[in-house]
Amino acid sequence: MPATSLLxxxxxxxxxxxxxxxxxxxxxxxxxxxxxxKAGCTVEEIAEAIELSKMVKQRPIxxxxxxxxxxxxxxxxxxxxxxxxxxxx
Numbered sequence: 001m002p003a004t005s006l007l008x009x010x011x012x013x014x015x016x017x018x019x020x021x022x023x024x025x026x027x028x029x030x031x032x033x034x035x036x037x038k039a040g041c042t043v044e045e046i047a048e049a050i051e052l053s054k055m056v057k058q059r060p061i062x063x064x065x066x067x068x069x070x071x072x073x074x075x076x077x078x079x080x081x082x083x084x085x086x087x088x089x
Contacts, residue, residue, distance in 0.1 A: 009039040014049040021053035 005012070013036035020028035036046050 010036065010041045010045070013039050013041060014045065017046060017049045018053040018056070021050065022057055 007015070013032055016032040017029065017036060020026075020032050033046060036049075037043075
């Protein structure tokens with residue numbers, strides 16, 4: 001870290017916890033969780049950082065699941081319409 005960091009050590013560790021969750025890095029999360037406690041963060045502050053990270057990470061997961069479901073539904077509707085037209089002939 002630069003010697004003139006604008007963030008204090010607690011803030012940096014809470015950010016690092018979020019980045020660890022975002023990056024799926026279990027060793028990083030373990031390390032930064034312990035460092036955050038050593039730096040004076042409360043368990044409640046860490047828990048809040050974790051919950052925020054989970055919410056941010058969940059958004060693209062929810063979006064991709066929604067898109068996958070929409071694509072399947074669209075394909076089913078298209079197949080159903082095509083089958084109906086063939087059945088009428």
